[in-house]
Amino acid sequence: MARKQRTFADKIAKGTGPRGEKCPVCGEVIQAIMMVRPYKTEKGTWRYRKMMVNVCKCNAKEVLVDVPDTI
Numbered sequence: 001m002a003r004k005q006r007t008f009a010d011k012i013a014k015g016t017g018p019r020g021e022k023c024p025v026c027g028e029v030i031q032a033i034m035m036v037r038p039y040k041t042e043k044g045t046w047r048y049r050k051m052m053v054n055v056c057k058c059n060a061k062e063v064l065v066d067v068p069d070t071i
């Protein structure tokens with residue numbers, strides 16, 4: 001029946017789903033996202049910095065909101 005097929009499909013989906021560690025705090029899978037942030041050089045020109053950021057529920061608000069560049 002359709003139900004059996006669905007279960008099988010779910011198993012496959014699980015196997016190919018998002019991989020990565022789960023955050024021990026919030027239980028969400030930690031996702032690594034690429035962020036591009038503009039920053040101003042001493043010469044007054046703008047450049048872009050790429051960086052990988054690990055995001056889960058714990059820091060999603062801080063990361064996804066445009067925070068001032070402090071690095």
Ligand SMILES: [Zn+2]
Binds near residue numbers: 025
């Ligand atoms: Zn978390």
